[in-house]
Amino acid sequence: MTPLAHYLILSGILFSIGLAGVLIRKNIIVVFMCLEMMLSAANISLVAFSRAQGTEGVPVYDPQVLSLFVVAVAAAEVAIGLALIVAMFRARKSVESTAITTLKD
Amino acid sequence: MEAAISSILFYLFATVAVLSAFGVVASRNPVNSAMCMAVSFASTAAILFCMGAQFLGIVQIIVYAGAILVLFLFVVMMLDVKSEERNLSNLPRAIIGVVIAGVFAGMVTKAALLLPDATAGKCPVKALCCTDYDATPDTTVAEGELSGGALPELAQDNADVKSLGETLFSQYNIPFVILSFALLAGTVGAVALGRKIRKD
Numbered sequence: 001m002t003p004l005a006h007y008l009i010l011s012g013i014l015f016s017i018g019l020a021g022v023l024i025r026k027n028i029i030v031v032f033m034c035l036e037m038m039l040s041a042a043n044i045s046l047v048a049f050s051r052a053q054g055t056e057g058v059p060v061y062d063p064q065v066l067s068l069f070v071v072a073v074a075a076a077e078v079a080i081g082l083a084l085i086v087a088m089f090r091a092r093k094s095v096e097s098t099a100i101t102t103l104k105d
Numbered sequence: 106m107e108a109a110i111s112s113i114l115f116y117l118f119a120t121v122a123v124l125s126a127f128g129v130v131a132s133r134n135p136v137n138s139a140m141c142m143a144v145s146f147a148s149t150a151a152i153l154f155c156m157g158a159q160f161l162g163i164v165q166i167i168v169y170a171g172a173i174l175v176l177f178l179f180v181v182m183m184l185d186v187k188s189e190e191r192n193l194s195n196l197p198r199a200i201i202g203v204v205i206a207g208v209f210a211g212m213v214t215k216a217a218l219l220l221p222d223a224t225a226g227k228c229p230v231k232a233l234c235c236t237d238y239d240a241t242p243d244t245t246v247a248e249g250e251l252s253g254g255a256l257p258e259l260a261q262d263n264a265d266v267k268s269l270g271e272t273l274f275s276q277y278n279i280p281f282v283i284l285s286f287a288l289l290a291g292t293v294g295a296v297a298l299g300r301k302i303r304k305d
Contacts, residue, residue, distance in 0.1 A: 002111070002112045002116075003223060003224045004217075007156070008220075008223065009217050010123070012217065013210055013213075014123065014126055015213070017127060017130060019205065020202045021202075023198070024199050025130065026195075027186065029138075030135055030138050033129055033139065033142050034129065041149075043165070044153070047153055048156060052222075058268070059157065059158075061269050062272065062276075064160075067158075068161065068164065069284055071164055071168050072284050078173045079292060079295040080294050080298070082176055083294070083295040086183070086298075087299070089184050095184060
């Protein structure tokens with residue numbers, strides 16, 4: 001049977017790929033996709049802990065409830081974030097993160 | 106045998122998830138990124154199924170691969186985003202990002218391996234194990250099917266959803282209500298941000 005550590009390592013790797021995408025990419029839509037991947041990687045870790053803490057084959061359901069909350073918050077966040085991206089495209093005619101320089105100049 | 110198959114499936118889906126996550130970061134066209142993200146979310150859902158969290162796996166497919174991905178594709182289509190060209194000025198930024206992410210992945214791996222009992226390979230989920238699971242076909246089920254004799258077994262199959270719902274609506278009822286307000290605020294905020302601003 002697959003040990004708990006492998007699930008946690010998979011979750012960590014997916015999270016770091018998302019982190020790398022957030023740091024590297026300039027296109028804000030892709031940065032936002034990478035953020036979503038980071039959230040879903042955290043879900044794997046939560047469900048793995050829920051399974052590992054269980055006794056007699058029944059998992060502990062508190063982490064799974066938290067994971068469900070994460071999914072709902074991610075959905076709300078995507079709605080707001082994409083509206084912000086559309087508003088930014090209207091104002092700047094670009095979706096590159098290098099176009100937002102009002103506070104820098 | 107069943108344990109071996111579930112291990113093989115886990116490593117298969119983990120490889121697919123990691124490779125398609127690389128695809129999201131590496132591909133220049135945002136539409137390709139979105140398609141790679143769909144594959145990544147589907148294999149994440151398969152891994153959740155392997156862990157016995159059927160309801161969360163279905164939610165992952167419906168919410169992430171269904172709703173969120175379609176929203177992304179709509180925005181990419183609406184904004185007519187050009188693909189990013191790759192030039193040398195991006196190189197320092199890419200190196201810094203890869204180093205930070207690599208250090209983070211190393212830390213998580215080390216911490217996961219240091220957890221007590223993390224590498225023991227316990228088998229806590231009964232439905233996925235070969236033990237105490239009655240594999241012999243029950244002949245009385247076929248006879249009792251017409252009179253609804255198979256119903257208790259169905260209830261046993263839905264044990265995951267049932268227990269999750271009981272926890273959600275008893276212990277976490279107030280956070281659940283607050284969460285619905287967050288979703289309402291998200292909807293109202295999206296409409297308010299997406300409206301055309303009048304200059305008068």
